Amino acid sequence: MRVLQIINSLGTGGAEKLLLDTIPLYRAQGIEMDILLLWDNDTMFTRELQKMNCCKIHIIKKSNRIQDIYNPFAIFKIAKLLKQYDLAHVHLFPAQYYVVFANLWNGRKTKLVFTEHSTYNKRMATPILNILDRLTYCFYDKIVSISKDVSLALEKHIPTQKQKIILIENGVNLEKIENASLISKNEIHPNLSDTDFVLCQVSAFRAGKDQLTLIKSLQYLEEKFKIVLIGDGSESEKEKIIECIKHLKLEDRVFLLGIKSNIYSIIKSVDINILSSKFEGLSISSIEGMASGKPFIASNAPGLAEMVKGYGVLFEIGNQKELAQHIVDLSIDSSYYQSVVLSCKLRAAEFDSAKMVAQHIQLYIETYGSK
Template identity: 35%
Template sequence: MKVLHVINSLDIGGAQTLLTDSLPRFVEKKVESEVFVLKKSSEGNFEEILKSKGINIIYSQVEQIYSPLQILELKRLIQQNSYDIVHSHTFPSQYWVSLLKNLIKKPPVFITTEHNTSNRRREKKVFKYLDKFIYRNYRHIVCISEGTLSELITWVSDVKPKSSVIENGIDLKKLTVASPLNPKDIIPNYQDGDKIIVMVARLTEQKDHKTVIQAASKLPRNMHIVFVGGGEKYSEYEAMIKQNNLESQVHLLGPRKDVPNIIKAADLFVLSSHFEGFGLVVVEAMASGIPVIGSDVTGLTDVVSGAGKLFQQGDSQELANIIIELVNHPEMCTAMIEAGYKKSSLYSIERFVDEHMKLYQSLL
């Protein structure tokens, strides 16, 4: 079996983490796996990891990911290779793969993964009709959570018969063996007894770092917020931190290659997204033995419930109150850590790969 995965980039993100952790395991199961990337990565080390595992990465020669010329690049690649399955991830990769169907005489099986419960297209009715057409060209649609499936069906009801849920998976071993960084290597002004609250997410509107920055202004000065990740909002959030005189308390680390080690050094982990398909990084924090706090939004709620604390999305005061409560009650953290370990064990990368193998085989 030969599978081509198509994705926008290999920058830090949930879909990219899944590919990096799963593709070497597909290869072990005799699935020849390649990745077509629309844009060369500018952060993280996913490319390096995949290449070290023998995964072939093909970069588009078209500079703009939103250019329809990407379709011609993909067409040439598919015609030159005997792929059994082409599996797309994220927009606009989903569009370009779908539009290929009528341009190839004998196309491979096209499937796509829906990685989020919402996106900007769903704010405009015209995209409802476009998405309906795009999804029609796929044999199967994988959703990463029940919430993702529910929201997709609400948007385009026609997809229900050919959609299924395969929940995300993580490399549990990689996280459990990671050693924590020295806190002073993360925060220059760290003092013994200080607390570290980490959030790993791209600096985008979706992830709502603003609420966490606002919560920081309500916390004691010995509680540090650490943001890991790059993105288009970096300068805006940097200015917001300075404007609120939080430079000694809120720290922007940018993209990092040692994310598991940073998470292991944290006292708490938070994810404050406006919307989330699953929240893979929350499961990674649970597997690392860190208590988690998440915004009460579809997708993320399913993962955090029963193993962490939820706050109303956008409510910085409630978030600050939860952080203070957990810092002051270590017995609550101990219970959350135990529950988190149990819950994270349900999301192994091995299960994720096995369920995809069954799907691939059923479609051929």
């Protein structure tokens, strides 16, 4: 069976990281799997996948303009490539739409699987786009939900397609995290020292990730508390973050690290890992943060609450004061700190990538077998 993974790009993001980590695992299990990117700007994840030399990487457009992801003429190039594969596994918008149109152009000869990675998207709130969004799901043979919260959101959004929804929770390579080496705080950023109490958030710069709440929480914390933000993304969101840092005069306490290849070493070497999102699916960053051996704090948001409740620490979405208090509580109570660490690691152990890959392979076999 020949499977083509299709995604907008291999920029920073949970879905992108998931493919980077798991394509070699599918290959090792005998699945002939390649990947198609709508756009690429020589990203770190693309380079890492190229170094592995484990699959073909098809790229529709190489450019410096991320807007090229939205070029509808990509549909015809996708259609040509689809003919070479038995099944396509699609992730994110607009790939979600373009692959449907491409497969229709080909007479629906390729089986389609789509993974829904979030509990919410902006199209749901726009009447015309809401209808179009629901229509596209009709042309997928199976729809993978990555968490129970995502399943509930999908069942509400596309009730007529409920029978197609399959729950397969995300997973990470826990062994890689366990084996990652510790580094000094000065190695994380030159302006950090081992006396600093370092908070870390790994997430793309998108409005839904809400890094601003984490940054604003520093107003209620002592000078020793510092933040490192790992990731990249929307330039407009990045500008808002930089503007907020300058406005609050936090330039010496908040550091933007960009995209890092040693993320596991960093999350194991900071003091607390945090995710302040307004909504999620089943965040790869949350699993990695909980597996890091450090406490994990998250907003009580759809997708995150399901993962973290009863294990890590939750705070009300956007409540910077409550977040600050949780940080203080962990910093002054070593017993509480260690109990949260232990609970988080136990929770993360449930989400190993090998389990997820095996479930996907079974889904591919069942879906293609119904052809």
